[in-house]
Amino acid sequence: MTQQTFKSAGRRYWRAFVPLMAIYMLIVLGGSYYLKIIDPEPRWLQVALGVATALPLLGFFAVMLRYFAETDEYHRQIHLKGFAYGAAITISAVTVVGSLQMFDAIGYVELFWFNPMFFITYGLSTYALGGRQCL
Amino acid sequence: MKNTIKLLRTERGWSQATLADQLGVSRQSVNAVETGKYDPSLPLAFAIARLFERSIEEIFDDQENIAQAAE
Numbered sequence: 001m002t003q004q005t006f007k008s009a010g011r012r013y014w015r016a017f018v019p020l021m022a023i024y025m026l027i028v029l030g031g032s033y034y035l036k037i038i039d040p041e042p043r044w045l046q047v048a049l050g051v052a053t054a055l056p057l058l059g060f061f062a063v064m065l066r067y068f069a070e071t072d073e074y075h076r077q078i079h080l081k082g083f084a085y086g087a088a089i090t091i092s093a094v095t096v097v098g099s100l101q102m103f104d105a106i107g108y109v110e111l112f113w114f115n116p117m118f119f120i121t122y123g124l125s126t127y128a129l130g131g132r133q134c135l
Numbered sequence: 136m137k138n139t140i141k142l143l144r145t146e147r148g149w150s151q152a153t154l155a156d157q158l159g160v161s162r163q164s165v166n167a168v169e170t171g172k173y174d175p176s177l178p179l180a181f182a183i184a185r186l187f188e189r190s191i192e193e194i195f196d197d198q199e200n201i202a203q204a205a206e
Contacts, residue, residue, distance in 0.1 A: 006161050074164035074173050133163050 009070035016063040024056040057115070078130035086122030090114055137196040141169045143187045158182050 031049035035041045064083070068076050094114050100106040126134055144154050151169070155162045158179065167173035168183075175183065184191045 006159070072160040072164050073176050073179060074167050075161060077173070130163070 005070070006072050006075075009067055012070070013063055013067040016066075017060070020056045020059045020063065023059075024053060027052050027056070060119075075130070075134055078134045079126055081129055082122050082126030085125035086118050086120075089121045089125075090118040093117065136171055136174045138168065138171070138194050140165075140183065140187075140194060143189070143194070144169075154186075157186055 027049060031052075035046065035049070064079075068079060071079070094111075097106070097109050101109065123135065140154075144151070149157075151165045152162045155165045158165070159182075160179065164173070164175075168175050168179075180191050180195060184194055187194065
């Protein structure tokens, strides 16, 4: 793998990431807005929009896996560690919140926010491990 | 792991980017290996040794690790 290939791995990652993020935001924000303005909210549309958010998310993971495969070994190590820390923090948080709910210590919590939490903790961990140039 | 990559590189008047280009890795990788923040894989260590026409043992000093493992 050459330096050029390594650089293009990053470019390919961002080229795929940006449109996937746009699709995700469109489904989440556009879907929420549309469901607010129509009355009654059709059940099938609620389900379809909910499930549709998984598609760009799966795309994110596919793009990340491709980046891990294409980048050089140092960046791969940093990103995999960041990914592991992000997953560990998020799974721990989900577990704690789930347990608190099970014991009736807290009320309803929007599970939706654990998705951005993972990506934020993954990004911050990667930054902490490798600096800005590893993002 | 301590190593002599920076010395060998500067002897040849190469920048980290030049070395990275020849090894097919990023400049950040070269910097991380040089400063001992990251231990390279065996294939990369062989590539470094081949490029500088030295043996791996001449470039990388793992005595510290061996001493730690023996304790």
